[in-house]
Amino acid sequence: MDYAIEARDISKHYGRRHPRLALDRISLSVGEGQLFGLIGPDGAGKTTMLRILSTVMEPSSGQARVAGFDTRKNAEKSRPLIGYMPQAFSLYPDLSVIENLNFFADINGVPHARRDERIVQLLEFARLDRFQQRRSALLSGGMRKKLALACALVHDPKVLLLDEPTTGVDPLSRRELWEILAQVVLQGVTVLISTPYMDEAERCHQVAMLHQGELLSRGSPADLARNLPFEVIEVKARPRKAMRAIVEQADGVADWRPVGDRLRLSVQKGNGNGNAKRILKNLQSQFKRQNVDVQLLRPSKISMEDVFVYLVGQQRGNH
């Protein structure tokens, strides 16, 4: 596979006042046409990574190639092939939607012949066509994000870098943004997006999980979930006390925690896949024996948050 983004051993040190590395030897590669997620909480190093890949900042060490060009040695060649949407994307509030698009077309040197067609395309694509005359200050938060995205796409970049476009966006606009991104990807653009929301990992082909400048893991979301050494079972039963008592002493339950009225149990993966099933059966019969009213007892999907929490635990153990 050809890689649209390749980063090797990227480190970033912000100077003496910051003892910790913002990025500690991060390597990742993103295949052409992929949607790649950089997942991690605040302070993980996501923004730093995006600044480096977008050529606006140099790493302290390591190399990166984006759209085939070295971001340091050939920044001026890779820059036109990159669409970059920083977290605080600065639209001009007193310009209309269409004026903003024209402005970004100007500074990115989009030829006039091509421009109008492209802008019409983008307006439709971002579902902003009916608002093109509106000043961007008067757009809702979700619409402003969509306009920012359209501006980042106006010069037809090969690679799109998005820094937390969904942070603070309401659930409906968030979903709409992801739908639009899925379309961008289907058109062949490679997208790297950063997000603190673990659930958004599942919208990506591949993800890298970052925590305090370190790479916890990378792979497809499905693989990350499959690689955990446990499976998850959900239980909801009454009375709650009796449910807890049974779960606490149940065989094969490594850990459990309450989530609402339910308990989520981690059970060790056996050699085969039958372990969770066996434990489910076991629990079922114990609940029955002790007259506990079971409302729910089922295997549950491993969430990306489960993955993250597990990996952070591992990392702490290693340090």
Added chain:
Amino acid sequence: MNNYTHAVETHQLTKHFSDFVAVDAVDFAIPKGEIFGLLGPNGAGKTTTIRMLCGIMKPSAGTATVLGHDISRDPEAIKKQIGYMSQRFSLYNDLTAFENLQFYAAVYSVPRSERAKNITELIEISGLADHRNELTRNLSGAWRQRLALACAIVHKPPMLFLDEATAGVDPVSRREFWDLIYDMAGQGVSVLATTHYMDEAEYCNTIGMMYRGELIAIAEPDELRASLPGTLIQMECDPIDRAQAILDAMPETLEASVHGAQLHITLTDAKSIKKITRNLSRNQIQVSYIEEVQPSLEDVFIALVSEYRLKAEQDSDVNGQDMTDANAMEEIRK
């Protein structure tokens, strides 16, 4: 002490800001020792609701009681007995963790005889022992959040309000935070939490979904999920874009969207799974994985809001008035 069965009870609780209705005739109740979540996007009316219940803001109409006290007649009694932790928790940066706790103990007039004991206990429960004498400004976000919680409960309130208390906190700290909340609920403390993270609402016993000032649903998380029509499945298949087009054209498909390497499909019912897989294989599409999954609370919320909007559009006399327009206007007002 007041007698009460519900820690919070509201009747048609309403708040106007001139002609803008921030909270619109909201009814709900929180049984003692339960965790109730108000879920909704920014601007839905969650914080305004909490402020009224804390006695900080007077309702425009309707009534509510907190711990048996009426919020309009007896706000002072309420303020003394509740803990309130907001998104921007107000800690004193130039005081140590311990000094902040002492300060809040004094503000809430915790009797001197109990102060030291309460604070020692809280420091232990919240794991702050190693940071006891650190200046608050030097604490990480997650530790500040724990300290803020400790300060909010230094007077051992029977009712706790959490307004976006976990915003910006990493998943590990968030889980640990909720462990503390569960311990408190286990001891009989009632909790009202607001969040705009749909996944966080899972932590609550009951959820009220809020949108544009209205409570559009109240139920347990599982009931909400079960209320969603259709069956949700995840599928890995190749080529994915052609599969999506084929599924979109089938009457059994309510929705099909691409999630990375997977398709998420809402089918009319579980019985249609066979039919769609047959159709896909007839069209030379390789299905390597297929599984029925539980919808998320975000799925539920989006379905409810779409329904609400559709109804609002039908009710609206103004032709062509777009709901996104209204959205924008709301933001400007803020």
